[in-house]
Amino acid sequence: MTDVLGWRHKFGVIAPSTNTIVEPDFHRMAVPGVTSHFSRIHIRDQDMSGDAGMERLLEQIRAELGAACERVLTCEPDYMVMGMSAETFWGGVQGNRDFVRQIHDATGLRVATGAEACDRALRLFDARRVAVLTPYQPVGDANVRRFFTELGFDVVGVRGLRCPTAVSIAHVEERELREALTGLARLDGVDALVQCGTNLSMVTLADEAERWLGLPVIAINAATWWMALRDNGVADRVTGAGSLLRDH
Secondary structure, three states, rough: OOOOOOOOEEEEEEEOOOOOOEEEEEHHHOOOOEEEEEEEEOOOEEEHHHHHHHHHHHHHHHHHHHHHHHHHHHHOEEEEEEEHHHHOOHHHHOOOHHHHHHHHHHHOOEEEOOOHHHHHHHHOOOOOEEEEEEEEHHHHHHHHHHOOOOHEEEEEEEEOOOOOOHHHHHHHOOOHHHHHHHHHHHHOOOEEEEEOOOOOHHHHHHHHHHHHHHHOEEEEHHHHHHHHHHHHHOOOOOOOOHHHHHHO
């Protein structure tokens, strides 16, 4: 039988237990007949100060990923969405492919990742020179740079906010994000801005920033949701979440 609310699609979403932004973002961008159902990866040590801390955080994600997939499968979703981004960039292009294969093997379902969504969005905007904002430590920024560079993009700058804990990513205020975007937009010849880190609150600000910067500003939660909808033939337009969901 068809789900009463998710009569078009039911998305299974995997997110860290520390993330407080991606779930409300996805619900805010919801369209009729498509529902998202979250399974949380238990983060026991949320310290991500320094490269070693960020690596430990990702080790926890890898250890818990399979169990999180098993839990969300019990609601019988028809598509998987990754509500986390760092792991999808790790190891460059091949790392993302391996990650997608891992989720597909565990669930039997197609998968939307933030990394692939950003790649698709940049190509849609015909962007070649990009600048990136992240909440990560240097090791995370290096993996993001590697991913986009391997795809052929010219990464003209990466601004990492170096948030000390996983929860503190959601504490970054709009003023700091606005200043970071403005600085990245000033870099020579930049065609588009990309924001990584699903626990950064950027969807609404990115929508506004596109108007005052005159550039595509790709918020990763909006891009991932866009990929999930369009992969499943859902063409509904969403306003207030950037030009990607509004116009494409």
